[in-house]
Amino acid sequence: MLVGLVALAVAIVVAWIVWPNPTTAPRERQYRDVTACLLTNNRGLASRDARAAWTGMQRASVESLVQVQYLAADGVQDKSNVAAYFNTLAAQGCEMVIAVGAAPVDALIAGKDRFPSIRYVVVGGAPNAGVTIVEAGSPDEIVEGVAAAVRTLPAST
Structure with missing residues (x-):
């Protein structure tokens, strides 16, 4: 009898410990339907400026729940070849394209004039x-500048 009561008490304590808590916040991030995209050269995130821009995008993503992604342009590093990569980002619905x-x-x-609804940011470059x-x-300046730009994206487009 005593063994049965102890077993019942242990079962109740274990059930109470493992019972799901309905007030626990979800673990996954619920992103907004807004995407900022980074276009880099063939070095991807290996360059200092691209890595800093990506860090700024990720920081803004955590704060504002904007989705972020990047694309490295492969092949010849000239305007005509990289234009295909730029067009890919613009056509897939990036609300902001950042180039490094x-x-x-x-x-x-x-x-940029072919896609007037997109916001554009460049790291370096002439006005x-x-x-x-x-x-x-x-x-640090690049991180903060890019993060500030990404935070300006509206809730939805």
Whole structure:
């Protein structure tokens, strides 16, 4: 009899410990239907500026739940080749395209008028109408500049 009561008490304690808590917040992040995309040269995130831009995008993503992704342009690093990668990001629905590196910036500037609803950011580069410039200063400056730009994306487009 005593063994049965002890077993019942243990079962009740174990059930109470493992019972799911309905007030626990979900573990997965619920992203908004907004995407910011990074276009890099063929080095991807290996360059200092691209890595800093990606860090800024990720930081803003955690804070604002904007989805982020990047695409490295393979092959010849000139405006005409990288334009195909830029067009891919624009056509797949990126609300913001951020370019890092000479060829990606050139491709973005050359192609931006075909996609007027997208917001454009370049790291470094000369001022251009409709393009936000993030100075290619220190990595921390790039992180903060890119994060600030991504945070400006609206809740939905």
